[in-house]
Amino acid sequence: MVATLTxxxxxxxxxxxxxxxxxxxxxxxxVWKFRGVPENPSAWLLATAKNRAxxxxxxxxxxxxxxxxxxxxxxxxxxxxxxxxxxxxxxAIKDDLLRMMFSCCQPRLAEEAQVxxxxxxxxxxxxxxxxxxxxxxxxxxxxxxxxAKKLLATSKRLFDVxxxxxxxxxxxxxxxxxxxxxxxxxxxxxxxxxxxxxxxxEAMRLAALLLEHPLGATPATYALSALMCLNxxxxxxxxxxSGKLTSLFDQDRSLWDRKLKAEGIRLLELAATGCELTExxxxxxxxxxxARAPRAEDTDWAAIVSLYDTLMLERPSPxxxxxxxxxxAQRDGPExxxxxxxxxxxxxxxxxxxxYPAALGELELRxxxxxxxxxxFLAALALARNPMERRFLQQRVxxxxxxxxxxxxxxxxxxxxxxxxxx
Amino acid sequence: xxxxxxxFRGSDPTAQSPEEMQKSMxxxxxxxxELGEKGHIKYPGxxxxxxxxxxxxxxxxxHDGPYAEAKDIVNGFTLIEAENLPHAVELSKGxxxxxxxxxxxxxxxxxxxx
Numbered sequence: 001m002v003a004t005l006t007x008x009x010x011x012x013x014x015x016x017x018x019x020x021x022x023x024x025x026x027x028x029x030x031v032w033k034f035r036g037v038p039e040n041p042s043a044w045l046l047a048t049a050k051n052r053a054x055x056x057x058x059x060x061x062x063x064x065x066x067x068x069x070x071x072x073x074x075x076x077x078x079x080x081x082x083x084x085x086x087x088x089x090x091x092a093i094k095d096d097l098l099r100m101m102f103s104c105c106q107p108r109l110a111e112e113a114q115v116x117x118x119x120x121x122x123x124x125x126x127x128x129x130x131x132x133x134x135x136x137x138x139x140x141x142x143x144x145x146x147x148a149k150k151l152l153a154t155s156k157r158l159f160d161v162x163x164x165x166x167x168x169x170x171x172x173x174x175x176x177x178x179x180x181x182x183x184x185x186x187x188x189x190x191x192x193x194x195x196x197x198x199x200x201x202e203a204m205r206l207a208a209l210l211l212e213h214p215l216g217a218t219p220a221t222y223a224l225s226a227l228m229c230l231n232x233x234x235x236x237x238x239x240x241x242s243g244k245l246t247s248l249f250d251q252d253r254s255l256w257d258r259k260l261k262a263e264g265i266r267l268l269e270l271a272a273t274g275c276e277l278t279e280x281x282x283x284x285x286x287x288x289x290x291a292r293a294p295r296a297e298d299t300d301w302a303a304i305v306s307l308y309d310t311l312m313l314e315r316p317s318p319x320x321x322x323x324x325x326x327x328x329a330q331r332d333g334p335e336x337x338x339x340x341x342x343x344x345x346x347x348x349x350x351x352x353x354x355x356y357p358a359a360l361g362e363l364e365l366r367x368x369x370x371x372x373x374x375x376x377f378l379a380a381l382a383l384a385r386n387p388m389e390r391r392f393l394q395q396r397v398x399x400x401x402x403x404x405x406x407x408x409x410x411x412x413x414x415x416x417x418x419x420x421x422x423x
Numbered sequence: 424x425x426x427x428x429x430x431f432r433g434s435d436p437t438a439q440s441p442e443e444m445q446k447s448m449x450x451x452x453x454x455x456x457e458l459g460e461k462g463h464i465k466y467p468g469x470x471x472x473x474x475x476x477x478x479x480x481x482x483x484x485x486h487d488g489p490y491a492e493a494k495d496i497v498n499g500f501t502l503i504e505a506e507n508l509p510h511a512v513e514l515s516k517g518x519x520x521x522x523x524x525x526x527x528x529x530x531x532x533x534x535x536x537x
Binding site: 025029030031032033034035036126128 | 436439441442444445447448451452455467468469470499501
């Protein structure tokens with residue numbers, strides 16, 4: 001709704017658009033207190049917001065200049081109502097969301113700011129919810145959003161999604177923001193909660209919106225959507241009934257969402273056109289190898305190692321290198337895996353990443369060196385970012401002491417460190 | 424059975440954050456639902472805008488207003504059916520507005536039996 005109103009009022013009046021939405025919302029709730037919630041509350045809200053927009057435009061027509069490209073239409077009482085009506089039509093709203101999505105991915109904004117802005121303006125998350133998802137303070141997120149909005153408001157107009165050259169130039173930034181948004185939900189440091197799952201869904205919704213646009217449906221967008229579907233398919237199995245994180249190897253694969261898996265594979269096939277090979281293609285391909293294995297031991301590790309090899313060429317990162325080392329250990333045994341970890345050049349950048357010592361511990365445990373393994377797991381435990389990771393690692397520390405038969409219990413990890421993507 | 428009106432007074436509810444508003448609406452819905460199920464609601468009533476005009480005296484002079492203290496402004500009304508005044512008062516005690524510093528005025532509606 002803010003996206004549509006910003007189109008009506010102009011991007012420099014973003015705050016006004018937000019006020020109108022908030023006002024419409026509050027008014028609606030006041031009435032619903034007495035009369036009950038109507039059957040279609042969102043239509044009701046939209047209608048209220050539309051009427052408020054008309055009010056504001058009439059009242060302030062002389063005081064403000066609204067969206068410059070709509071100026072003349074909004075200036076005359078004859079064209080005002082139909083113009084606003086048209087802007088609120090379903091199709092127009094879809095375009096508004098895209099326009100806003102592209103506007104949020106302003107290159108002058110840091111990537112975290114872009115994501116926070118998308119969550120706030122397009123997904124309607126409050127600063128509190130965003131702070132909980134990013135493990136940050138309310139104040140810090142609010143500051144980030146306010147600053148980003150100010151910067152956005154200095155632009156004269158919203159991003160023009162009808163200009164092919166600009167669209168193509170901005171598209172990678174939009175991909176990246178959606179990728180971050182999804183990953184924040186999927187691998188984020190905050191404890192598993194409803195907000196996190198919602199982040200994944202919002203990212204998928206916005207990516208689907210991008211696919212509907214003729215300029216947005218590029219191989220990279222298909223690959224990104226495929227990646228999201230394939231990973232999201234595993235969400236139901238990631239936490240077991242007792243609320244414990246379950247590694248990719250121990251998950252009950254019958255719980256994987258078959259529809260999402262099939263959709264992911266279909267999208268990946270659609271992504272395989274043209275000559276563009278993005279990291280999204282590679283990550284989606286890795287996810288599809290996992291998805292295709294009916295049991296963990298059926299996984300085609302050779303294929304995964306070679307995909308990681310390519311990913312290292314395309315977009316090297318210490319976390320990708322670590323994941324590659326784990327895949328090598330699966331294929332050739334723990335010694336080869338440890339050697340591969342040893343060979344990671346910039347592994348000092350993994351110092352704060354709990355799954356780095358956890359991977360070392362797992363591989364040491366597998367070659368029977370419990371004491372060293374235990375030390376690694378304790379180091380990992382000290383770095384754990386939420387109760388779930390802590391519980392998972394405590395259980396691994398316990399496994400070393402009891403001398404449990406080694407399992408392949410390495411958690412699937414993100415291919416990027418937090419904040420790393422900007423580098 | 425007699426009829427009563429509940430006049431709700433309190434500071435502007437739309438000054439709350441959307442989250443607070445949502446919570447407060449939920450409470451109102453629960454309260455209204457309970458009253459309705461027990462057959463106490465004659466007419467659910469409406470929220471009122473906080474300002475309008477006040478027309479006064481023979482001159483019929485029109486003023487902006489009412490300019491009462493925020494907490495004294497009537498911001499909604501409902502018509503209730505109850506046994507008697509104490510019963511109606513009892514019913515009013517569930518109103519969520521009381522939790523946020525507001526008040527409910529319970530007034531019997533005067534009806535002449537003809």
